[in-house]
Each structure stands twice: as C-alpha cells, then as structure tokens.
Amino acid sequence: MNNELIHYLVQKGYEWIVDQRNLHVLKAQELSEQDRVLLQPYFELKILDLAKVAFVDQIENPPFYPEIIRLGIPNLIDFTQMAGITFIDCILISRCFPHDQQSWISLLFHEMVHIVQYHLLGARQFAELYIKGWVQSGFDYGSIPLEKQAYDLQRRFDQGGEPFSVSQLIRSHLRRLGFSLLS
Structure with missing residues (x-):
C-alpha cells in the first residue's frame, strides 16, 4: 500500500475520531464512583477524571467505508460488532452486548487503556x-499494536494480582519505540 493511501486513511480516521468524540461527549457521563474505585489502582486520577462514557444502540462504521471498499482494502474492522470503542476521552458502549459486572469492568478497563494511549x-x-x-x-x-497492548493489559487486569500503573507501562513502551509523547 502506498504512502499516499496510508496518509489518506490516517486523515479520514483522525477526522472520524474527532467527529465521533465531539458528537457523543455531549451526552456522555463521568465514570461512576464504583467504577472509579475499581480502576483507581491502575489509572492516574487525571485519566479517571478525563473519561466519559456514553451508551449507543450500536457503534457505527465510519462514513468513509464505502470509499475505501472501492479502493480494494480488505478486512475492514466492523465496528457495529464491537462492545466498545474510545474516541479520545469518550468511551462508547454498545447496548447490543449485555454484560455483567465483571465483563463490564473488564471492557471499561480495556477502553481506559485507549484513553491513556x-x-x-x-x-x-x-x-x-x-x-x-x-x-x-x-x-x-x-x-494492531495499540489493540494488542490494550488486550494484554486487560488480560493482566482480569487475572487479578498486584495493581500496576497503566500510564507508566504505556509511557515506557512508547518511549522505547521512539515515539514522542505529549505527557
């Protein structure tokens, strides 16, 4: 795949992220006190304060999908089949997937990892x-490396054990890979 097409996909993806965040953050709510207590050993307070959660009937696919299908890009991620997705600081949760308390906190943890990223x-x-x-x-x-990181940390969280700092682990990993970080 050529760099021009990758740049196009990145631009469209970025625009979709910002648009979706701005659309849904208005009706999103802060984390519940119960969720904050469960997540606090793993996330900095500023991250917990940033996070907002909104429920939707179904997560929608990006509006530019028909265009990239025409370009012949295979295996598009079907976001309609996802239980959750994060747009910057706004977590969308699909009502299509019921969950008990354990699966809820596991899903929320995964999406909180993306907020840290x-x-x-x-x-x-x-x-x-x-x-x-x-x-x-x-x-x-x-x-996808960012997803693998979120799933690996989610597995570690689900297994119990000693709490760990998600921000420190991600910061350290990204610095080792040579990425410039905002904080």
Whole structure:
C-alpha cells in the first residue's frame, strides 16, 4: 500500500475520531464512583477524571467505508460488532452486548487503556499508529499494536494480582519505540 493511501486513511480516521468524540461527549457521563474505585489502582486520577462514557444502540462504521471498499482494502474492522470503542476521552458502549459486572469492568478497563494511549500520543498520532498498525499487520484487527497492548493489559487486569500503573507501562513502551509523547 502506498504512502499516499496510508496518509489518506490516517486523515479520514483522525477526522472520524474527532467527529465521533465531539458528537457523543455531549451526552456522555463521568465514570461512576464504583467504577472509579475499581480502576483507581491502575489509572492516574487525571485519566479517571478525563473519561466519559456514553451508551449507543450500536457503534457505527465510519462514513468513509464505502470509499475505501472501492479502493480494494480488505478486512475492514466492523465496528457495529464491537462492545466498545474510545474516541479520545469518550468511551462508547454498545447496548447490543449485555454484560455483567465483571465483563463490564473488564471492557471499561480495556477502553481506559485507549484513553491513556490517546492522552500520551494525542489523537492524530494515535490515529496514525492505529491505522499504520492495521495496515502493517495485514489488516488484522487483533494484530494492531495499540489493540494488542490494550488486550494484554486487560488480560493482566482480569487475572487479578498486584495493581500496576497503566500510564507508566504505556509511557515506557512508547518511549522505547521512539515515539514522542505529549505527557
């Protein structure tokens, strides 16, 4: 895939992220006190304060999907099948997927990892890393490095054990890879 097409995908992805965040943050709510207590050992207070949650009937696919289908890009991520997605500091949760308390806090933890990634990278660099990771992994969602990181940390959280600082782990990992961070 040529650099021009990757740049196009990154720009469209970034615009979608910002548009979706701005659309949904208006009806989003802060984390519940119960969720904050469960997540506080893993996330800095400023991250917990940033996070907002909005419920939607279904997460929508980006409006530019028909255009990139015409370009022949395979294996588009079907966001309508996702339980959650994060746009900067706004977590969307689909009502299509009921969850008990344990699956809820696990999903919320995963999405909070993305808030940390956005916070450290900024929305544009997040979009670039996410989309380039998707392209470089052969369009495989499960192999996107930012998703792998979120799923690895989610697994560690789900297993219990000693709390850990998500921000410190992500910051350290991104610095080792040579990325410039916002904070």
